[in-house]
Amino acid sequence: MFNATSEAANATSTAPVSVSALPTDLAGLMAALLSFGALRDWLKLILFGGFFETCRRMWVNTYQKIQNSFYIHAAFEDNDSCYEWLMVWLSQQPQWEKTRNIAISTSSYGKTGILLEKAEGEEDNTTRVVCLPALSTSYNIWFGWHYVSLYKQQDENTDSYYKRSTLHISIVARNRSVLFDLLNEARKAYVAAQEKSTSIYVADTSNSWRRVSERSKRSLESIILEPGIKDLLVHDAKDFLGSKEWYHERGIPFRRGYLLYGVPGAGKTSIIHSLAGELNLDIYVVSLSRLGLDDAALGELINDLPERCIALMEDIDAAFSSSINRGDDDEDDEKKKKSQSQEQGPGATTSRVSLSGLLNALDGVGAQEGRILFATTNKYDALDPALVRPGRMDLHIEFKMASRYQARELFKRFYRPDHIHSRQSEKSTGAKSSSSSETAPDSGYASVQSSSSANSQDGEEGDNEAVQQFQPHSHAGSKIPLDVLDKLAHEFGEAVPERVFSMAALQGYLMTNKVWPLAAVEGAAAWIAEELEKKAKKEAKKAKAAEMKEAKAAEVKEEKVDADSAE
Numbered sequence: 001m002f003n004a005t006s007e008a009a010n011a012t013s014t015a016p017v018s019v020s021a022l023p024t025d026l027a028g029l030m031a032a033l034l035s036f037g038a039l040r041d042w043l044k045l046i047l048f049g050g051f052f053e054t055c056r057r058m059w060v061n062t063y064q065k066i067q068n069s070f071y072i073h074a075a076f077e078d079n080d081s082c083y084e085w086l087m088v089w090l091s092q093q094p095q096w097e098k099t100r101n102i103a104i105s106t107s108s109y110g111k112t113g114i115l116l117e118k119a120e121g122e123e124d125n126t127t128r129v130v131c132l133p134a135l136s137t138s139y140n141i142w143f144g145w146h147y148v149s150l151y152k153q154q155d156e157n158t159d160s161y162y163k164r165s166t167l168h169i170s171i172v173a174r175n176r177s178v179l180f181d182l183l184n185e186a187r188k189a190y191v192a193a194q195e196k197s198t199s200i201y202v203a204d205t206s207n208s209w210r211r212v213s214e215r216s217k218r219s220l221e222s223i224i225l226e227p228g229i230k231d232l233l234v235h236d237a238k239d240f241l242g243s244k245e246w247y248h249e250r251g252i253p254f255r256r257g258y259l260l261y262g263v264p265g266a267g268k269t270s271i272i273h274s275l276a277g278e279l280n281l282d283i284y285v286v287s288l289s290r291l292g293l294d295d296a297a298l299g300e301l302i303n304d305l306p307e308r309c310i311a312l313m314e315d316i317d318a319a320f321s322s323s324i325n326r327g328d329d330d331e332d333d334e335k336k337k338k339s340q341s342q343e344q345g346p347g348a349t350t351s352r353v354s355l356s357g358l359l360n361a362l363d364g365v366g367a368q369e370g371r372i373l374f375a376t377t378n379k380y381d382a383l384d385p386a387l388v389r390p391g392r393m394d395l396h397i398e399f400k401m402a403s404r405y406q407a408r409e410l411f412k413r414f415y416r417p418d419h420i421h422s423r424q425s426e427k428s429t430g431a432k433s434s435s436s437s438e439t440a441p442d443s444g445y446a447s448v449q450s451s452s453s454a455n456s457q458d459g460e461e462g463d464n465e466a467v468q469q470f471q472p473h474s475h476a477g478s479k480i481p482l483d484v485l486d487k488l489a490h491e492f493g494e495a496v497p498e499r500v501f502s503m504a505a506l507q508g509y510l511m512t513n514k515v516w517p518l519a520a521v522e523g524a525a526a527w528i529a530e531e532l533e534k535k536a537k538k539e540a541k542k543a544k545a546a547e548m549k550e551a552k553a554a555e556v557k558e559e560k561v562d563a564d565s566a567e
């Protein structure tokens with residue numbers, strides 16, 4: 001039966017048409033074409049197919065139009081601040097907690113996220129994790145009365161190792177103001193989460209800024225500088241940030257640069273972090289010696305800085321002169337450089353940024369307005385005058401070795417009872433504070449030291465030796481009365497020679513007597529003598545090395561003269 005039918009069909013479709021019978025008019029032509037069975041079927045298929053496709057497209061277009069008239073769509077790229085605001089906001093939404101398909105990240109913001117439990121044997125744990133949208137997954141949540149759909153998508157077209165992703169948001173709303181309400185709320189959540197920390201950004205391999213960590217804010221009181229320096233910096237930076245109009249009216253580029261120079265370990269980096277916390281600014285670290293960074297990439301990075309931020313360039317001298325080392329540590333640096341070049345392979349250079357590239361990036365046409373630049377160096381004289389001229393680096397501040405005043409204040413701050421520390425930090429964040437002249441109740445194991453002070457003055461110090469050797473790395477601070485503390489601080493200040501040790505070195509020494517102020521004072525003279533001896537040895541070694549180098553150079557010169565005269 002089947003064969004009979006198909007044969008009949010073949011007979012119809014393959015019937016020969018004589019060429020002489022070909023019609024000449026259009027109707028005849030159509031009739032002739034339609035006389036081919038297969039062609040007729042194809043035509044029907046095309047007509048029906050076309051009809052249905054047109055209907056489908058009309059439906060999709062109409063649906064999209066209807067949807068667009070009810071929805072607001074917005075896209076947020078992950079290198080933009082808005083993206084981070086939304087992540088913080090999202091991680092705080094109660095509805096978000098019920099989401100089952102999520103991405104987990106340890107990059108929490110401030111106190112957002114879930115605090116993980118301590119592992120066995122671990123003393124403390126501060127690791128928090130946040131639940132973020134997973135890639136290629138749709139989520140629906142409510143923002144007030146508005147239905148919000150979220151979708152995170154990865155950009156597959158980028159060549160770099162780090163793939164960008166974009167968060168798409170659709171809100172059921174006829175008015176765009178809802179989107180801005182959401183952004184306002186997200187930003188507030190972000191600022192609140194950041195209240196006690198500063199975000200640090202660095203450039204990734206594709207030259208985009210990426211938030212890599214956050215640091216707890218450090219109070220300005222914890223940085224001890226000569227009187228007036230901190231105030232100068234804080235007032236100058238605050239004044240600058242509030243003077244946008246003033247700059248614009250006078251046609252002066254709205255940028256400010258600070259150059260902090262001087263000995264290592266004097267507090268240059270610390271004051272920058274502290275100031276960032278005080279001014280509520282994030283820090284963008286520009287690493288001039290990053291492999292692969294060239295003039296164009298640097299310009300791009302500087303242009304991409306947000307309007308209010310701190311751009312930090314540490315050791316700005318090192319980027320332009322490979323022969324420059326950091327002070328005393330010539331040998332260490334030489335070793336470091338060698339191992340770096342071995343790691344990076346042959347032919348790898350530390351930086352391809354030129355001085356003119358940096359100058360252009362700093363104040364070229366595209367340079368971001370409103371940013372504060374902080375540059376640090378240990379080699380002030382090695383810097384090109386063009387780099388440090390006003391307009392690029394407006395304020396130059398020298399950081400010296402510790403004075404007696406600084407040593408005294410460091411001691412007081414180091415051993416101050418904990419409750420005064422916390423009151424001070426409350427004060428620095430604007431909370432109520434009480435008089436600092438309050439005396440702490442003298443109890444607890446640190447008071448063993450106080451009594452030991454009395455004992456030792458009486459010549460009975462043997463019994464406490466074992467206690468003193470135990471250096472508890474605990475959370476408890478000293479509980480010494482403030483008047484005793486002042487007295488000990490004065491003694492410590494007197495023992496420390498003026499402008500010989502860095503603040504970092506003094507802090508390092510006090511760390512060896514973490515909760516024993518008296519032991520710190522008593523041991524200061526011995527420590528100082530030891531350190532001075534080490535310094536003298538180092539100097540002598542350095543002088544000898546320089547002498548040998550000179551002698552070798554003279555020898556080579558002599559040999560050359562001999563060779564020339566022999567010729």
Ligand SMILES: Nc1ncnc2c1ncn2[C@@H]1O[C@H](COP(=O)(O)OP(=O)(O)OP(=O)(O)O)[C@@H](O)[C@H]1O
Pocket residue numbers: 222223224225263264265266267268269270271376377378399503504505507
């Ligand atoms: N003036 C200071 N007041 C309080 N602490 C200080 C001071 N200077 C240094 N320190 C302490 O010493 C350590 C090193 O300080 P910091 O990194 O800020 O020094 P630096 O001048 O930036 O050094 P480098 O030039 O090597 O980068 C920090 O832990 C900091 O707490």
